[in-house]
Amino acid sequence: xxxxxxQFGSRLGFILAAAGSAVGIGNMVGFPVAATKNxxxxxxxxxxxxxxxxxxxxxxxxxxxxxxxxxxxxxTYKTIAPGETHWMIAGWLSILTPFMIGVFYTVITVWxxxxxxxxxxxxxxxxxxxxxxxxxxxxTDIFIYMAIVAAIVFLILQGGVKQGIEKAxxxxxxxxxxxxxxxxxxxxxxxxxxxxxxYYLIPDFSKINASVVSAAxxxxxxxxxxxxxxxxxxxxxxxxxxxxxxxxxxxALTDTAVAFIAGLMVLPAVFSxxxxxxxxxxxxxxxxxxxxxxxxxxxxxxxTIGYTGASLVAAVFFLLVFFAAITSxxxxxxxxxxxxxxxxxxxxxxxxxVLGVLMGGCAIVxxxxxxxxxxxxxxxxxxxxxxxxxxxxxDVFYDTxxxxxxxxxxxxxxxxxxxxxxxxxxxxxxxxxxxSLFEKYVNFSVGTFIPVILFLVxxxxxxxxxxxxxxxx
Ligand code: PHE
Numbered sequence: 001x002x003x004x005x006x007q008f009g010s011r012l013g014f015i016l017a018a019a020g021s022a023v024g025i026g027n028m029v030g031f032p033v034a035a036t037k038n039x040x041x042x043x044x045x046x047x048x049x050x051x052x053x054x055x056x057x058x059x060x061x062x063x064x065x066x067x068x069x070x071x072x073x074x075x076t077y078k079t080i081a082p083g084e085t086h087w088m089i090a091g092w093l094s095i096l097t098p099f100m101i102g103v104f105y106t107v108i109t110v111w112x113x114x115x116x117x118x119x120x121x122x123x124x125x126x127x128x129x130x131x132x133x134x135x136x137x138x139x140t141d142i143f144i145y146m147a148i149v150a151a152i153v154f155l156i157l158q159g160g161v162k163q164g165i166e167k168a169x170x171x172x173x174x175x176x177x178x179x180x181x182x183x184x185x186x187x188x189x190x191x192x193x194x195x196x197x198x199y200y201l202i203p204d205f206s207k208i209n210a211s212v213v214s215a216a217x218x219x220x221x222x223x224x225x226x227x228x229x230x231x232x233x234x235x236x237x238x239x240x241x242x243x244x245x246x247x248x249x250x251x252a253l254t255d256t257a258v259a260f261i262a263g264l265m266v267l268p269a270v271f272s273x274x275x276x277x278x279x280x281x282x283x284x285x286x287x288x289x290x291x292x293x294x295x296x297x298x299x300x301x302x303x304t305i306g307y308t309g310a311s312l313v314a315a316v317f318f319l320l321v322f323f324a325a326i327t328s329x330x331x332x333x334x335x336x337x338x339x340x341x342x343x344x345x346x347x348x349x350x351x352x353x354v355l356g357v358l359m360g361g362c363a364i365v366x367x368x369x370x371x372x373x374x375x376x377x378x379x380x381x382x383x384x385x386x387x388x389x390x391x392x393x394x395d396v397f398y399d400t401x402x403x404x405x406x407x408x409x410x411x412x413x414x415x416x417x418x419x420x421x422x423x424x425x426x427x428x429x430x431x432x433x434x435x436s437l438f439e440k441y442v443n444f445s446v447g448t449f450i451p452v453i454l455f456l457v458x459x460x461x462x463x464x465x466x467x468x469x470x471x472x473x
Contacts, residue, residue: 005070006161008234011242013166015250018234020169020327021225022255023176025108028321029294030286032200032263034219037279038212041203044260046213050220051252054450057442058226058406059248061413064425066235067244068417072338073229076236080417087416090408094229097405098335100397101228103362104390105332106149109325110367111137111291114145116318124311128299130292137370146367149329150360156330157337158349161237165330172323179320180258184265186313187272190304196271199279200263211470214457222398224255225328227405229335236338243430245438265317266294273297290321333359366390383468395465400458407454414447422446 008014035043069076077091114136118127126132136142156168187193221227235244266289270277273296283289298314305313333355340351369376369388376389387395413422423443427434463469 006237007239008166008237009162010166011238011247013162013170014234014238014242015247015254016169016173017165017327017331018225018231018247018251019254020173021230021234021331022223022251022328023173023258024223024225024324024328025105025112025286025290025321026219026223027255027259028262028286028324029266029289031219031223031259032266033282033284033286033289034215035263036200036267037207037282037284038215039204039207040199041201042205042208043212043216044201045203046208046216047220048256050217051224051256053445054217054453055220055224055226056248056252057446057450058221058410059224059231059252060245060426060442061409061422061446062226062229062231063235063238063244063248064422065409065413065417066232067238067240068421068425070236072236072335072342073232074339075342076232077412080412084416087412090405090412093401093408094227094232094405095336095339097397097401098228098230098332099359100362100393101402102329102332102336103359103366104393104398105325105329106146106359106363107367107390108287109149109322109329110142110145110363112318112322112325113149114142115291115295116315116322117145119311119315119318122311124295124299124307124314127291127295130296133291134371136291137367138372142367143364146360146363149326150356152326153329153333154352154356156326157334157352160348165334168330169327172327176320176323177258179316179323180261180265183313183316183320184261187265187268190268190272192272192275193268195275196267196269196277197264199271199277200267214460217453217457218399218403221402221406223259224252225331227402227409228332229405230331232409233335233338234331239429241429243433244426245430245433245442269294269297273300366393382466383464399465400461403454403457403461407451407458410446410451410454414443419443419447 008017035047065076065080066073069079071079073094074091077087077094081087115127118136127136156164158164159167188197225231238244238247270282270293283293294317295314298310298317301310301313337348337351337355340346340355341348344351346354365376366389369379369390371377378386379389379392380387423434423439426439426442433439460471463471
């Protein structure tokens with residue numbers, strides 16, 4: 001007989017772990033910059049609507065199916081639809097996706113810890129030169145940082161669900177909130193800070209067009225860790241006496257609140273540095289923002305709080321982002337890990353060892369694709385652009401397959417697992433859900449327009465990414 005499935009020790013532990021997954025690099029800079037560039041409060045409104053109307057029901061579909069099957073995503077598809085090849089493919093996709101996104105996320109986390117060490121070592125002034133980022137990511141030191149990140153993730157995951165994932169979330173998440181609030185308070189006291197707040201929040205509906213709407217949905221979907229099998233896996237570790245709908249709402253709320261509050265830290269800092277900042281000056285990518293833009297801003301603080309003070313603020317920021325990244329990385333690696341353990345019967349430690357070699361190998365290859373090796377840097381080209389190994393992973397898994405996996409789980413839950421089973425699972429542990437308006441909404445949306453919306457996002461991404469043509473203008 002196999003051992004009973006591991007479980008989170010408490011509902012709070014589950015919520016913190018799931019929120020730890022959701023709160024990641026995307027929240028800290030991706031969201032604030034996207035909001036500022038795309039209509040401020042208007043973007044926020046659209047984003048919030050997507051979180052509630054689209055993402056929350058998908059999260060429920062993931063958590064409920066996982067809690068019912070008590071398996072990883074592959075096991076979930078296999079248990080609910082035994083021997084059905086097409087659903088097996090969906091199952092494999094939901095293992096491959098977190099594996100590959102885990103690879104790209106590892107690379108970014110490695111850079112973050114590298115910057116953190118470098119700042120602690122007194123090198124903020126060096127990092128403030130935008131050119132140093134290119135040198136940093138091509139330095140072989142990153143492999144040392146990669147070993148450190150791998151060791152931390154291993155240390156957490158080998159402890160299991162309760163003693164590893166839950167325990168880490170219970171320490172890292174409160175620490176993260178505390179640092180975030182401390183930084184927001186500090187930043188808001190800087191000169192011109194409120195110009196940034198204004199830019200961030202004042203709605204400009206003229207900026208809203210089809211591609212902004214689509215970007216808001218993608219951002220919300222990724223930010224809530226959907227389409228990666230994470231919520232299926234974490235749901236499988238939740239006891240049936242715990243409410244799923246109530247917990248999912250809190251996870252979505254926490255994630256959105258952190259993203260929103262992060263904006264109150266990033267934008268005021270940017271505007272205090274340069275009151276005349278134009279939104280076009282803001283970097284388009286989170287990566288550009290974190291590694292080339294923000295260090296410059298932190299360094300500028302030295303005129304008021306000295307070099308050590310400026311380094312301290314920068315270090316707290318990178319530690320905060322690092323904590324956010326680690327809890328996300330842990331959650332994403334747990335997906336293939338849970339599948340590997342259950343498919344092969346390997347112990348947790350051995351399974352992590354195997355994954356460490358496989359994912360570590362891929363992460364090393366991806367990390368060399370920024371100029372270290374020509375072969376991985378100019379790996380191929382499509383839609384008129386040269387693509388590195390890293391670019392391909394981002395394009396294929398992050399941009400394209402994510403909404404597709406979301407679409408599959410919606411169809412699976414409603415049309416294969418069936419509506420009444422889905423409802424019954426969500427009612428277990430949450431009797432108020434039964435017959436509620438929310439239940440009716442979830443039922444209707446997951447079976448109808450949410451899959452349609454996700455399909456449109458998927459098709460548009462394929463057209464845009466691989467054929468250079470936008471269908472929605
Ligand atoms: N929600 C995470 C973020 O915003 C996304 C993510 C989760 C990425 C888990 C990787 C692993 O950054």
